[in-house]
Amino acid sequence: MSFDSFALDKRIMAGVTSAGYVSPTPIQIQAIPPLLAGHDLLGLAQTGTGKTAAFVLPILQKLLGLDLRDHKAARVLVLAPTRELALQIHENFTALGCKTGIRSAAVYGGVNQVPQVKNLRQATVVVACPGRLLDLMNQGLADLSQVDTLVLDEADRMLDMGFAPDIRRIVSRLTGKRQTMLFSATMPAQIRNLTREYLLDPVEVKAESSGQVEAISHVFYPVPAHLKGGLLEELLRVTDHKSLLVFTRTKHRAKSLSRKLESKGFASTFLQGNMSQNQRQEAMTGFRSGRYKIMVATDIASRGIDCDRISHVINFDMPDTAESYTHRIGRTGRARRSGEALSLITSEDAEQVRAVERILGESVERKKLGGFDYSAPGRAQSRTKPVRAASRKTSTSNTRIFMDRQDSRA
Ligand code: AMP
Secondary structure, three states: OOHHHHOOOHHHHHHHHHOOOOOOOHHHHHHHHHHHOOOOEEEEOOOOOOHHHHHHHHHHHHHHOOOOOOOOOOOEEEEOOOHHHHHHHHHHHHHHOOOOOOOEEEEOOOOOHHHHHHHHHHOOEEEEOHHHHHHHHHOOOOOOOOOOEEEEOOHHHHHHOOOHHHHHHHHHOOOOOOEEEEEEOOOOHHHHHHHHHHOOOOEEEEOOHHHOHHHEEEEEEEOOHHHHHHHHHHHHHHOOOOEEEEEOOEHHHHHHHHHHHHHOOOOEEEEOOOOOHHHHHHHHHHHHHOOOOEEEEOHHHHOOOOOOOEEEEEEOOOOOOHHHHHHHHOOOOHHHOOEEEEEEEOHHHHHHHHHHHHHHOOOOEEOOOOOOOOOOOOOOOOOOOEEEOOOOOOEEEOOOOOOOOOOOEO
16 A cells, blocks of 8 residues: 555655655554544554554645635644653654645743744644643643644553643633544553543544564563673673663663663663753754664653664563553564564563563563573672673673662652
8 A cells, every 4th residue: 555545735745755654554544544534533553653644644634725824823732741752743743744834833841931932823733741731821822722633642641641630621722623533552441531522433543463563572581680780781782783772660770770881881871751851852862863872761751762773672670561561662663663672570570571471462482691690699699790601702790780679760
């Protein structure tokens, strides 16, 4: 199937071509026609399936059909859980709409609001995190009175992050008839409720698992907790990676693990919730450009990381839920490229391991890294003890625990 079958305006097709898209992904094939026909839509899809373009393209088409010459206010509102995701969606509108003259503005907290308000005044599409948008609305600085298209992206994450009341307040101010789309990676009861509240007779679409999950191979590395740091280091040395994302459970650990890796000669950076917007952007730009081959991140900070080059995701700490696992590995194998998901599992992770295998519908291969000393004692019994791996030039210590376990959650 090709993009031609959607009969999109040629200015939009120019954007599709310059983005390098050749054929639509499964979610795009399912979602674009009903959206073009004006239906509401419920999309069960995670990041990495091409879901952003699945709503951006029909929205651009709809906007080109309107007379926007005298427009004074936004027509499209996209709500997203994090600034990274908001920026990524905004960039998608800008890239795919590069020949349409349609302007998009990104609105998110943690930065000066003045430039955002200026952009907002000229934008037809507003991509916003709920908190900052509500702030601007309360100051009378965001006019949503003309919005007739609403997208709730990564709705499950927005609810997880406690945005439900903000979303409700924002949506209550949208008056008049509108087309609404809701995308979510999971479909818990609260999302079903939100769907009933905001969507009218929606068409339901679901990203096929082959769009993403099957492109990724999963491996578990059982390891005693005190050897996780050493095993990670060894895995990084033997894994042929382009860009690699490492997940930790806590903010403190993301930072200290990254620093530790840097001190061992790895080009590493980190992303966690305590960073300023400038620090985040510096880290993301460095990671996207390949200056840093490794990024260590927490779950929340990682939402919306859009980097085509990620070849591996390593769970240094197993996530608390199987849904988080799915979100994490959604960072690799993006748009049907292949990727690898490696997880360091300890005896404490038995429950999460079972939940992940349930959601994948298969048991995951357990591997032992050859040449790694799994019997090395912990720090209490011995300080560092170098282990020389056969056929590897670099010796490394595998007995250090990188971090303690008590730091705060991300
Ligand atoms: P998303 O799921 O929207 O975050 O998209 C994941 C990645 O796939 C992004 O880097 C998109 O630019 C890319 N992408 C989206 N649609 C296509 C397509 N039809 N062909 C190739 N890449 C795509």
